[in-house]
Amino acid sequence: MKEQLTVGSMFAGIGGICLAFRQNGCKIVWANEIDRYACKTYRLNFGDEYLIEGDIQKLDTKDIPKFDILTAGFPCQAFSSVGLLEGFNDPRGNLFFETARVINKIKPRVVFLENVANLVKHDEGRTFDVILKTLGDLGYYTVYKVMNAKEYGNIPQQRNRIYIVAFKYKKNVEKFKFPDMLPLTQTAFDLFDKKKQEEKYYMDGHRMWNRMMEYMDDRKRVYRFTDWGLSRGMEGICPTLLAAMGSRFERIPFFYDDFSVRLMTPRECARLQGFPESFILPKENEKQVYKQIGNSVCVPVVSRIAGNIVKALN
Incomplete structure (x- = not known):
């Protein structure tokens, strides 16, 4: 009989990685999150x-209790190409070393990290080199891959993220592989509600x-405002969902x-992160809900990686 693996989650957010x-x-035995609004959503579901x-x-x-798997979606804003790119000079970037502190104490069998794809290129690759070296110095064998939600999760969202998997034992990393690509069988419009919504969304x-009417000439695309103006996504594909959706409503994608x-x-955004309909979203403070979803992960992509981690450990 296979053992039930235990998980500890840092920067847990609303629990996208925990859910996967x-x-x-796996059994979640410990989780930590600083944002009180995200904690409320987490508790509603876990x-x-x-x-x-x-x-x-x-x-x-x-x-902190012992567990087999440590997961950490450590804050990405410091490394994001749409952020300030401050990296380790940003206090949020330095939170990676908090992850290292926990790894050093708990010594889990595997560490799973998720961040923006730009982490690989940040500071001409020096930031990523520090991360890999730190994991190596802690005694871990590391593999990583940049994966897009629309290519690996059957989720019609343009969402490139890097996934890092570090095993304590070489025999496990030799048994592990990242999932293969999946054909995309749905569009974003398949996940949108067809009935009329509340007026506040229109x-x-x-x-x-007037500018929107000039620009929005294709009803098969999803649009949004950026710092550079109005932009459109690829046909049938939603642009990357961002935490900024919670601070400026114009960062929320829109469509015909x-x-x-x-x-x-918010529910449509949750679907485009792969959260099931049963996942509870708070009805109050909608701005915070948008932020939480933008900060979360594409659950199906992480779930496929998690499945392969479990196989490698078992």
Whole structure:
């Protein structure tokens, strides 16, 4: 009988990575998240048995239980090509070393990390070299791959992320491989609700309405505003969902439905991250919900990687 592997999650957010590992039979025994709004969503879906709400920098590692797998979607804003690219000079970038601190204490059998694809190129590759060297110095064998949600998760979202898997034992890394590509069998429009939504989601009368009508000449595409103006996604593919959706509604992608031009709803955004319909989204503070979804992961991609990690360990 296969053992049930245990998981500890750093920077857990709303639990996208936890959900993916749980889908593969793992048991979550510890999680940490600093954002109180994300913690609320996490508790709605996972309960309150093991989530530690607070700053990881203030946690004593002796209070963290042992587990087989450590997961960490450490903050990506410091490395993102749409951020300030401050890297380790940004306090959020330095949180990677908090991950290293926990690895050094717990010594899990495998470490799973997720971040923006630009992490590989940041500071001409020096940032990524530091990460790989740190994992090596801790005694881990590391493999990594940049994967796009639309190519590996059957999710119609343009979302490139790097996934890093570090095994404690060489025999395990030799048994592991990243998932193969999947054909995309659906469009973003297949995941949008067909009935009319609340008026707050419709963009009629927007200050850029005339410009939008000139630019939005293809109803099979999803649009959004960027710092450089109005942009369109590839046909049938949603642009990358960002945490900035929670700070400026114009960062929320929008499209033509049967009634007018409207913003994607939080539930539609969750579908485009691969969250099941059963995943509970808070009804209040919608801005925070948009932010949480943009900060999360594409669950089906992580679930496929998690499945292969479980196979390599078992």
